[in-house]
Amino acid sequence: QLQRLAAVLGRELAASCLQLSQSGAGLALQGWVAPATAARSQADLQFFFVNGRYVKDRLVSHAVRQAFADVLYAGRHPVYVLHLSLDPARVDANVHPAKHEVRFRDGRLVHDFIYRSLHEALADQRPGQAAAIATEATAGASSAAPTGPSAWRPAQQRLGLSQVREQWAAYAALYGQGAGQASETADRSVQIPQSTASSAAAVIETVGDDADVPPLGYALAQLAGIYILAQNAQGLVIVDMHAAHERITYERLKEAADREGVRVQPLLVPRQLAVSPAEAELAEREAAGFAELGFEIERAGPESVRVRAVPEMLAGSDIEALLRDLLADLRERGSLSRAGERRNELLSTAACHGSVRANRRLSIPEMNALLRDMEQTERAGQCNHGRPTWTALSLRELDALFLRGR
Known part of the structure; x- marks a missing residue:
């Protein structure tokens, strides 16, 4: 078959x-x-x-x-x-x-x-399963007998994490950075870095044998305020942090809405927004539906609405921009139905506003926490809009980029 x-x-x-x-x-x-x-x-x-x-x-x-x-x-x-x-x-x-x-x-x-x-x-499907499938596929492709001029070349040696630690220590010592020893804790937590070199070394020191490495590995650095670079047992993992956090937030909002309802965070000072008459009427008509999603919204005038509470997970987001996008989505798609797919579409919009943004600096522990959440989240391979949240390059693929083993 x-x-x-x-x-x-x-x-x-x-x-x-x-x-x-x-x-x-x-x-x-x-x-x-x-x-x-x-x-x-x-x-x-x-x-x-x-x-x-x-x-x-x-x-x-x-x-x-x-x-x-x-x-x-x-x-x-x-x-x-x-x-x-x-x-x-x-x-x-x-x-x-x-x-x-x-x-x-x-x-x-x-x-x-x-x-x-x-x-x-x-x-x-979790990131760990996807990584295993990718590894098996790579192994299957590499098991075929090579042909052509490269058939005689020896396969590039795979470096385990213990070997990587040794090489990193030698590199750090050469440039006077030290090996960046991390404290040994029972939960294998990673310390907040003092510098790029010491943070990466701390992560590698904290990681044990390959068998102990999570599917998405451990964070090494943040690139351009957008991507998380991590190392797992197979090689390099690259994560789009906004896309990944968007999926995590979306799944949590859906789960909360399905279970006992979204936890609500009242606003200390209610926000009043100027909207069109049609949007004000729409907000008034769908107030009960918004309440099921964690939003307390009321009509404040012919062309204004007042927001008194938002979902707890979205309390730190831009309330005005979030509400305008929700009203625009609702106006385009029709009435809000708790049992229908429109609810999830609105939750998807809300999750986008409640996720970490590009150019936000994350510490190593924060990046690792995001990676662990991804491994436990359904459909974590794509964001709410279908974009991939992460990709990986095996050591074999990295070797090929640098012509190693030839």
Whole structure:
């Protein structure tokens, strides 16, 4: 099956796919789904089979897109090969002369089953699992027998973290920085750095053997106020800190809204904003819906609204800009429904305002805390808009960039 999948999708794309197997209510869904980062500009790698027959169905396409809604970049199309099995009596295959379309007897049940299966599978993916898949794919590609002039060249040696510590200590001693010894603590915490060299050395000293390294590794530095540079057991990890924190905030807001409601932070001084008459009317009409999301908003006049409370997680954000964006989203998408997808769209906008911004300096402990949160957050591989939150370069790939081992 994997060989056939590679023949259809290509070896590299097939190696990155998530295998899926779900069953329930007399339905069984099996197959492979590529990560959101592998989405394409056209829907040319979407294959869906019903009882072994290839079909194209709008209901299925809608269910898949809904499952990818939180992680798919605008205008992109997911890649999948899925097989649905069910009682033949529950599906009509005679809708289309070429039998490329079907009609399910219980379309809502099938739609929800496909959506739930994919949604849960995508949510279960953590950065650690993605890193493991990438490592296995790299190992698989490197295990093939080399050909051509480079076949005789020895493979570049992989450096473990203990070897990296030794080399860093020698480098630091050469330039008089010292090895930057970190205090040994039971929880393996990292001290706040005094300089770039000492902070990186402290991180490396704190890290134990490769087996102890988290999937996203430990932070080394911050680049241009935008990216976190970290080292894991495989090599270099680069994280877009705003995109990553946006996803973390979004998932926490959704979880809070689903569980007991968003915790509210009353404003010491209520904020009054000038808005259009239509926006003032909209805020008044949807006040109850906003309250469910943690916003206490009331109409203050024909062209003004007053904000008395916001979600606790967003208390430090720009309240005026946040509210204007929420009203604009709501005006475009229609009324607010707690059970509908519009709620998540508004929470996504709110999460963007409540996340760390570019050019904000983070300490090493803050960066490591963000990395650990990413590892525990659903769909952490993409931000709310579908942009990737992190990428990695293995030591083998870094060696190739510098022609090492040749």
